[in-house]
Amino acid sequence: MYNNTRATGTWYERKSAEYLKGQGLFILKYNYRCRHGEIDLIARDNEYLVFIEVKYRKGSWSGRALEAVNFAKQKTICKVARYFLAVEYHNVDIPCRFDVVGIDDKKVYWVKNAFEYMN
Template sequence: MYNNTRTMGTWYERKAADYLKKQGLFILRYNYRCRSGEIDLIARDGRYLVFVEVKYRNDNSSGYALDAVNPAKQRKICKVARYFLTVEYRCMDVPCRFDVVGIDDDEVHWIKNAFEYI
């Protein structure tokens, strides 16, 4: 079905975005990239700017999708978020949240405020 992992990742990121839209979030950016790394989705949820990491697993042999967002990954996401707020958004005084969407097989798990700004 997928010719490479990037194509598969994009498909699941779109699936997560569709899920979040149905929950009332407004997607601002897909796959925001800078020198420091990447954030899968950037969205608005009321007054919050939400940085979303999306993880997919087709089976549990290597753990659950949500387990893949470890402290090192969290630090990287926060670094990219800081860059986005400074350079693209031009404002650091914005209420932010870091969410994780894990997709195991076809089951979507959304963790709001999954980790704090590091």
Template sequence: MGGIFLNKRAIGSEYEKRAAAYLEQCGMCILEYNYRIRSGEIDLIARDGRYLVFVEVKYRANSHLGTPLEAVDARKQKTIVRTAQCYLLQHGYSAETPCRFDVIGIDGEQITHVKDAFWGG
């Protein structure tokens, strides 16, 4: 069972790297990969101009379980927002720091980037 988790983790890391390369091509600067706290994780944290961007990356080999973007439901969004708040506090950002929550869906070889995918308030 542990091998299956490690394999899924390795696959996830590979797609996160692909998403990061895509974001860098779009002019964003990757600040952190896999920011983790006990209650959650953020796949990528990037800078896009004046915005601090928290990015969730979802991959699907096929659409049997729905699209990658559909996987970021309200519960997942809430976890990402709480985790982002901890990141801001830990790294000394002010409450006025402009932030955005993006989702990158990778469906096979197709990358879909949704900027401002959900609201953090």
């Protein structure tokens, strides 16, 4: 379908965004980047600001998609979220959560509050 992993990732991030919109989330940002890293999607879910990591796996030989969001990746996401909150919300106290969308072949798994914020 695609000739490189970035294009494939972008395609599945867009598909995940459509899925999440169908679940009532409002997507604010796609591929938010800063010096600390990247967050695939940033959305609103009622009162929550949601930072979302999307992972896709074509087959199980490289592990499940959800397993790819390891401790190091979680820490990076938290750093980017902290930066986003400082720049865009001027550190206003707003409830946040960290979700993960895993796509194994064609099956979508959405884990709300997949991990806690860490410094």
